[in-house]
Amino acid sequence: MNELLKVISSPQLFEVLNFLKNNPNMNPSTIAKKLGYHTFTVQRYLEIMEKFNIVSFKEERKVGRPSKKYRYIGGKITIDIDEILNIFNLKGKRVREKAGDFKYSYDLNKETIKGVILNNKKIKFNEVEGKILFLIPPVNSNGITVCEISNKISINEFDILFAIKKFLSLDLIEVVE
Structure with missing residues (x-):
């Protein structure tokens, strides 16, 4: 989307x-x-x-x-505004890594996470997702906001929000209450 x-x-x-x-x-x-x-x-x-x-x-x-x-072919494209607003609601929230049994593949020179092994399944991340995930702080931290991530790596907030949604769906991160 x-x-x-x-x-x-x-x-x-x-x-x-x-x-x-x-x-x-x-x-x-x-x-x-x-x-x-x-x-x-x-x-x-x-x-x-x-x-x-x-x-x-x-x-x-x-x-x-x-x-x-x-x-x-042509056709119609439906944009679910409610879905976008749900993602947008994450903007002011703090997120952090979630405790779990997964292994990351890093590229420390580029400060990015290339992928993760989750439930014996290899999941690759594109460069933007990898840079965002690299900045997500560890379990038991105060977390980080979309704005803070955007300021650190100059990636637009929508890209960050959609990446965070993906990480949440993979159960890699959590929203800090």
């Missing part, structure tokens, strides 16, 4: 979708060249829209790496 909230306000997204609607079965690099955007940006938009069933792709295998050819 956080990814969707970030890209939905971008005029570039709609240019990509409109182009794809009129030019089906295109790969991200071709779309990017035609529109003058970076390939990574177009790929990111398409991956997010694919999660919400707005576009689909077929993988085309030739010599070398497979290529994804996207097409526009």
Whole structure:
């Protein structure tokens, strides 16, 4: 949902979708060249829209790496404002690590947590999540707020809130009462 909230306000997204609607079965690099955007940006938009069933792709295998050819499907996206407000309510709360039987994989040079083994299952974190989790203080501490995390690593508060929601759902952290 956080990814969707970030890209939905971008005029570039709609240019990509409109182009794809009129030019089906295109790969991200071709779309990017035609529109003058970076390939990574177009790929990111398409991956997010694919999660919400707005576009689909077929993988085309030739010599070398497979290529994804996207097409526009269209449809509706529902944004649950109540869910966002529930996440937003975490903004003023303090969070800390929860006691549990899990093992983290660290990158101390980058000050990030790459992943965790939880219930014999390996869970990887993206760089933003890893940086946020690295800052969560230990059990029995007073905790840390979203604002304090944002000030330390210059990551926007929505990214922090959605990461905290994920960590809470994994039972890695707790809200300090």
